[in-house]
Amino acid sequence: MFSSICGPSSRLGAQEPKPPKRRFGRVRKLPSGRYQARYQGPDGVDRPAPETFATKTDAEVWLTRTEAQILDDEWIDPDAGKITLGKYATDWIDERPKLRPRTVELYGYLLRKHIAPTFGDIPLNEIKEPHVRRWRKKLLDEGVSEVTVAKAYRLFKAILSTAVDDQLIKRNPCRIKGAGQEKSPERPVVTVAQVYRLVDVIEHRYRALVLLGTFASLRWGELTGLRRKDLDLDAGTVKVERQLIQITGKGLVFTDPKSAAGKRTVAIPALILDELKAHVKDFAQNGDDGLIFVGPDDGPLRNTNFNRRVWAKALQDADLPKIHFHDLRHTGNTLAASAGASIRELMARMSHSSTRAALIYQHSTDERQREVARKLDALARGALDKDPLGTQRARP
Structure with a gap:
């Protein structure tokens, strides 16, 4: 009678209804009291969440978000990121066959010297933003130059972008604003008089090397890669089609010029043509493919040997500060800009495909400012002379 009135649900020992089974994933309580979430990925592998949760609700929220990632095709296999940075970075460099040999050498050095010691054995998915910040600060604190740190950071960021x-x-995780920007100190500009002081004291076979490097704005590798057929002294031009560079483990190698715009023809000032003609006659190798600039042994020039045996002594004899041979190119670019070369003309002469580098040489000089002022003065006076009333207004 009692049971018929109260119904079966009020019987002693009645079971609570089970919660509906989850459509995606499952949650279980661990002996520790925390909750574990598991799910089947789109690859069919059953996986646990990377962490446990304090409440069942937290675990279910995580499963809901994971399901959304799978449905939106944003899910990432957590096992895929277990490859170490060192292995992935090495493959990353190898998979870029169009990189120039010098670039491959630079990337290998940056990876080996500055990135791998910290991250080489770390899985990709364990590298976080704080790790990158601390790594960069450590390099700077250890005295690594800002330019080198910027190069290493850019490489690191590019590798992880591919990941x-x-x-x-x-x-x-490379998200430090401005960390990849290089702020190189401005290189010194050698005056024309200083260039000729160098020419007067340097070994005779290198006089033309200094002059052409300055007044044609050529890089060291472009100069040492020049052949007789690249130099047209009647037309007063030099054609740049390759460069000679030294690669660790490979020695001297002929490659394409450094930049995409590197293959170019540069006009040579008449001032140095006689010196170049004498040089070709006395020192260049024979034949159209003979090198223009060679050492005393008639072999290709090596930058390290030249700097140690020739350049340092010439600077000392000329009573000049310690400048780089590359600063001659900087001087030539500055002279070209001062002579009125446009941005496009500078880009062609310097072999740059963007305006950024050319704009560096468009800075004003005192003399250029005075020239602009003189021209403005003349224009203004001419306009006033044509308008008597305007002249009266301008000259009370």
């Missing part, structure tokens, strides 16, 4: 594209990690 994002490869769906190995969700987010690039």
